[in-house]
Amino acid sequence: MVKEGNNAKRLRQALEQRLPQIVVAPLFAASMFFVYGFIGWTAYISLTKSGVMPDYTLTGIGQYVRLWSTPRWYVAIGNLFIFSSLFIAIALAIGVLLAVLLDQRVRAEGVIRTIYLYPMALSFIVTGTVWKWMLNPGLGLERLVRQAGWENFRFDWLVNSDYAIYTVVIAAVWQSSGYAMALFLAGLRSVDDEVLRAAAIDGAGPWRTYTGIILPILRPVFLSTVIILAHLAIKSFDLVIALTGGGPGYATDVPATFMYSFAFQRSELGVAAASATMMLMTVVAIIVPYLYSELRKTGR
Amino acid sequence: MRQRSIDGIVRPKGVHHSLMRILLYAVLGLFCLYYLIPLIVMISTSLKSLEEIRQGSLLSLPRSVTFDAWAKAWSAACVGVRCNGLAPYVWNSVLMTAPAVFISTLLGAMNGYALTKWRFRGADTIFALMLFGAFIPFQVILLPMARMLGLMGLAGTIPGLIFVHTVYGLAFTTLFFRNFFMGVSDGIIQAAKVDGASFFGIFFRLVLPMSLPAIVVTVIWQFTQIWNDFLFGVAFTIGDSNPVTVALNNVVNTSTGVKEYNVDMAAAIIAALPTLAVYVIAGAYFVRGLSAGAVKG
Structure with missing residues (x-):
């Protein structure tokens, strides 16, 4: 009896000691399965000739060849390039400008900051819906300007295949530039007062202080903001769907909508998987070095 | 003394200075308008009649306020072929968001706690591997997840969506709690262990009560992410089980009949209201979530 009691106690202690691992293990296993396992599945399917149904016989890189000979894919990549470079550049510029301005001991800073940042709380579908209404050529901005006296004003970007992608930039900048502002403002606030004092003693004016001293110190903040915005850009799907639906035609397709359309509307699993794998590789190329350096920095 | 020397750079004195201040506030004010105008347009359009929208201008305020568009958006707008309004879909979103937020936050807290306060070999590697899941483009898991949900009998259901959001929210919630627990001293926990x-016991009685700030940040972050999600909703649900974002998109893009911009705007506000309310009430925590999402240690 006594021996059994001891055994039970020892078992409980051993269990207790292992409990942290026992708690983490299923969560870790789930994420291995649902992240890495699923990535593996998608990558595998991209190497088969799967069409409507998955087909598990490997056939090599045929789907990638097909993907890269689909004109629509080039439109999607071109759009992603135009969209992300403009979106990142403009959001970054607005973010820096607003952060520097807000850093000048502004009255009611809290209220202003709240106003700048609230679009981030909205769904991209909501943002898309609003801008779709404001940019529509019939009753929106175009008519507003015409009513103001410029009778011949034309602003039909939303329905113009050549310019529709720029309306996505307009809406995305509206939604996310406040986020860039918040990241920069946090960065500015973390600059040591000593640095500012030294600058003042050297007689540097406000312009020189910012361009010559403070902004260079904030280079890491620039880097992480660019990476966050790039990550947002590559994943953007909802905004395009809500604003233009990928149209006119497929003029505003991006890789995310391309993949969705091939997977769920055209049922070409192989091409869809190949395009998803291309997206993943792009994100990995950007995110992994960043995560690696961030984790090493914070480390232990 | 120190304060004044800094004042010297950021606020020089004189006429030039006051001019600069006026310019500063002018620019800040213009940007306030830039961010606010879409919201104002959204609200004022939703309160106009269709007649007034056609005749008036985008920026004009409603001459006669009517809540007809709101009523229609809530209970009569057509989502595809069904014309019950957004109400059932708002309910879907609530049913999906509440459990998904709760489960993913609880599991993230436990995971973050085990990974930082009961350090074992490989804990850092496990965390790094899990963290990657927060950054993958979800397109890469859509196809296998659709099949998986089918196999589990959860295809097209709200429990299926809860499952998906919990699984892919875990990376973020773990990140938030890990970062929070890194800043909590080991001393108290060591003492409890010795006792x-x-x-x-330590988790529920000691750690959870003191991680209230982290819980608030995580809950707000998860709530915003899951409520606003569109990709999983559109890929994994059909018709009746759509979350509100998908239903909103269907309302707006229903091509039959007259385009009712006032109903579209009312529907958009209904879909946005919960996350906007959270932002207004707990903005500070929302901002902290955003900067934690930037993987700052």
């Missing part, structure tokens, strides 16, 4: 408190 013979168990893993779960």
